[in-house]
Amino acid sequence: xxxxxxxxxxxxxxxxxxxxxxxxxxxxxxxxxxxxxxxxxxxxxxxxxxxxxxxxxxxxxxxxxxxxxxxxx
Amino acid sequence: xxxxxxxxxxxxxxxxxxxxxxxxxxxxxxxxxxxxxxxxxxxxxxxxxxxxxxxxxxxxxxxxxxxxxxxxxxxxxxxxxxxxxxxxxxxxxxxxxxxxxxxxxxxxxxxxxxxxxxxxxxxxxxxxxxxxxxxxxxxxxxxxxxxxxxxxxxxxxxxxxxxxxxxxxxxxxx
Numbered sequence: 015x016x017x018x019x020x021x022x023x024x025x026x027x028x029x030x031x032x033x034x035x036x037x038x039x040x041x042x043x044x045x046x047x048x049x050x051x052x053x054x055x056x057x058x059x060x061x062x063x064x065x066x067x068x069x070x071x072x073x074x075x076x077x078x079x080x081x082x083x084x085x086x087x
Numbered sequence: 088x089x090x091x092x093x094x095x096x097x098x099x100x101x102x103x104x105x106x107x108x109x110x111x112x113x114x115x116x117x118x119x120x121x122x123x124x125x126x127x128x129x130x131x132x133x134x135x136x137x138x139x140x141x142x143x144x145x146x147x148x149x150x151x152x153x154x155x156x157x158x159x160x161x162x163x164x165x166x167x168x169x170x171x172x173x174x175x176x177x178x179x180x181x182x183x184x185x186x187x188x189x190x191x192x193x194x195x196x197x198x199x200x201x202x203x204x205x206x207x208x209x210x211x212x213x214x215x216x217x218x219x220x221x222x223x224x225x226x227x228x229x230x231x232x233x234x235x236x237x238x239x240x241x242x243x244x245x246x247x248x249x250x251x252x253x254x255x256x257x258x259x260x261x
Contacts (some may be wrong), residue, residue, distance in 0.1 A: 019255045019256055019257055019258060023253065023254040024250070024251055024255065027248075027249075027251045028247070028251055029247075030247040030250065031243075031244060031248055031250070031251055032247070034240045034243035037240040038231065040205075041231045041236075042231060043203070046206065047167035047206065048165075048167055051167065052168050059251070066255030067255060071257070072252065072256045072257065074257050
């Protein structure tokens with residue numbers, strides 16, 4: 015069985031994450047808004063989201079895992 | 088000289104000059120009102136950065152050694168991909184050959200909504216005799232959640248991060 019996540023969701027989420035993070039960093043005075051900063055982080059976010067979505071590296075929590083983690087009394 | 092062009096002197100003059108072939112000079116004192124009452128900020132021609140107030144009156148003055156004519160220019164605040172023109176003026180002839188002017192301008196009420204952070208501002212005044220242009224950084228203080236834009240940005244960042252993590256969770260494919 016090959017593992018795969020959700021690349022489209024990852025790409026869109028990464029773009030949104032990068033875009034808003036750019037504004038957060040601007041507000042926190044980490045950097046000034048510029049064309050470069052506005053493009054860089056959304057693209058990095060898109061790439062990370064796409065990569066995570068294509069590879070699906072985060073393991074799915076299986077039922078047996080959940081049961082194993084539930085304390086048995 | 089038109090009021091706009093002299094306001095321009097106060098603008099670019101209160102900055103790091105990039106071009107100043109007309110030897111323009113200027114300064115401004117911002118006296119806070121409303122939520123910024125009691126605060127005063129002084130800006131002069133050598134400043135590259137100013138911590139701005141959000142409410143107040145700007146007492147500006149600008150001058151040139153000899154009268155310049157046919158003045159026109161603008162002041163633009165750069166917000167990344169978006170640039171906002173704060174003021175344009177001219178062309179004005181300055182038939183009376185004035186070399187200085189001063190005045191009081193109110194800080195635009197829209198600045199109350201600007202999120203904290205540092206913004207780049209540029210301005211110039213061109214005339215028949217030469218050009219005076221400069222830039223400076225405007226810094227607005229406050230916490231990240233002190234403006235609606237900041238709150239939306241924080242929520243958007245969190246939602247985006249959740250989306251990335253969710254997208255990275257493996258699906259079982261045949």
